[in-house]
């Protein structure tokens with residue numbers, strides 16, 4: 001009997017057909033209860049003000065309106081801060097801190113009525129001075145959290161004794177998540193004042209907790225369920241709670257189910273985005289380009305509250321080395337408070353911003369010394385036996401970049417193409433090309449150690465079919481199918497015997513957000529542990545029944561072989577049930593080996609690193625400033641991938657999302673603090689036409705996690721985004737090619753056509 005290959009196989013996403021045929025249920029697609037009410041919310045239209053009065057009488061008298069809600073009407077805590085900072089209300093009270101901040105909500109018979117009625121509110125403000133940019137916040141020392149410093153060696157001495165020294169800065173722009181399914185929640189009141197909340201959240205347990213607190217009830221009174229999200233990208237790690245709470249408070253007050261779905265423009269105005277950063281550097285290096293000492297200063301736009309800004313700014317610091325050894329280093333991070341929406345998690349969680357900083361430094365060194373930037377990158381890579389300690393004093397033992405970069409350099413034909421591009425540019429005054437090769441090293445684990453835990457619940461029914469549940473959530477990344485593969489593999493049954501079910505706080509409690517790319521690593525281990533418990537009981541049962549030694553029992557191809565006996569898995573399940581054997585188990589996993597001390601900024605915050613590299617070739621039009629990606633080659637170390645089909649999708653999607661962040665997506669507030677890029681008309685995400693024309697994505701065949709992760713795989717959700725830094729770097733080269741070829745253009749991100757044209761005209 002052949003083994004069933006459920007892992008390491010190319011398997012289609014379980015919902016792929018449902019996604020494209022419209023049969024996948026999202027919260028707003030669920031059949032609506034007949035007594036459903038709809039709500040909407042009203043926001044501040046000034047950036048910073050005292051609220052002198054709020055008159056909602058016209059709102060309340062609008063036909064079809066049931067009632068209104070202000071902070072005063074929330075029975076429990078008016079609070080959504082995820083890290084216990086108590087600095088962000090569900091609904092603002094007497095102070096508004098950004099334009100777009102929710103102030104009140106309206107419950108009505110229809111969504112259209114609620115949205116109309118919202119406009120009738122009369123609010124009087126006494127405006128206060130607003131801080132709208134990072135520079136002002138830095139100057140005024142306006143911070144949401146204390147500055148942090150990470151230090152190794154003595155950067156001052158190293159800088160002052162280096163033969164070469166450069167200083168510079170780069171601004172990295174924000175990014176709107178632009179998940180296709182916007183924020184949405186539906187709350188259904190149950191017996192005894194309990195509440196069922198259906199929502200689109202990466203973190204059902206946190207929504208459960210915050211809803212319970214807002215209702216003044218224990219956590220067990222609230223159940224939160226998430227079947228899937230239509231994309232999240234970090235934007236639903238904390239941002240779903242506010243809307244869930246508004247529906248739950250209304251539902252609690254009226255005893256009727258209540259739904260809230262945000263309009264796209266409001267979703268963009270009122271929910272957090274990627275943090276924009278102002279990064280300054282001071283670097284010393286030798287004549288070959290080897291970094292001897294470096295100082296970074298990160299100034300981070302957090303918006304009005306801490307949200308996840310602490311760990312995000314930390315992760316930026318943890319990735320300010322990217323793949324390079326920084327012997328004497330100081331990284332200082334300022335968590336700036338501005339009167340703009342509170343920024344939040346976004347794929348990479350600060351890592352991409354930190355990496356843009358060091359990649360910029362490498363480019364600057366290469367241009368200064370007249371070298372191929374790849375040469376400078378390679379010479380600075382972490383060593384295998386020495387030069388392998390990070391700025392947070394972790395020794396890197398799994399570095400595969402030397403080998404992976406050599407493979408990609410060869411397969412992408414980098415060296416020859418770089419020469420061809422130089423030749424092309426000599427005869428092309430308007431269209432200029434550039435190429436860049438950048439690596440990425442990304443730490444896997446939550447840097448907040450206690451979050452690295454996961455649990456699962458597995459049932460085997462008496463017909464041998466399996467019900468699978470775990471704490472992870474599906475946002476399109478393919479987590480559910482991967483965990484189902486792992487469980488099916490453990491039992492050696494066909495994948496379609498495993499039922500994927502919605503994430504539900506009543507089944508698996510106290511979960512962490514599905515984030516930090518650790519969904520498969522953690523939930524896969526927990527689910528396998530649960531399956532193994534059941535398997536162990538089945539083995540015990542079969543061993544007694546067939547009188548064979550436990551070591552002679554094997555699960556293979558929907559069967560269980562016990563010595564010379566053979567029985568189908570389904571039959572064995574039925575007999576075990578009749579033999580009064582429990583066929584249900586929980587599984588638990590905590591990531592081993594990790595620890596971190598923020599006081600000394602040292603430890604092992606990550607179990608391992610995911611690695612990859614990309615070569616991108618771009619073309620710019622020097623008359624219009626437009627850019628396009630002609631070709632990208634990626635080699636990514638997914639370890640021994642659980643599902644290469646899913647992982648390649650993640651690599652492609654992550655890269656294109658990163659390219660959007662760095663080239664076309666511009667988050668822009670006017671001088672009143674109004675977000676002017678609040679719709680697809682003004683905010684440009686990449687479409688299929690913006691994909692690289694030639695896109696060679698490969699999973700590195702030599703990959704194998706040296707840590708004992710699930711099936712020796714590696715995480716894939718976020719790191720590929722950072723491979724898009726190659727695009728930005730290539731655009732720099734294309735611009736430089738138009739100039740004297742020696743000066744690194746001062747190109748911030750995103751490299752929009754305007755930014756590219758500005759660079760071209762500033763430097764000629």
Ligand code: MTE
Nearest residue numbers: 232233347475476477515516517518519717
């Ligand atoms: N892929 C899709 N299709 N949609 C998403 O929302 N989110 C990304 C990534 N890939 C996302 C995605 C982010 S921010 C993270 S942290 C991981 O998926 C989370 O899932 P994982 O831990 O299962 O990889």
Ligand code: MOS
Nearest residue numbers: 234346347515516
């Ligand atoms: Mo991802 S930014 O960790 O949700």
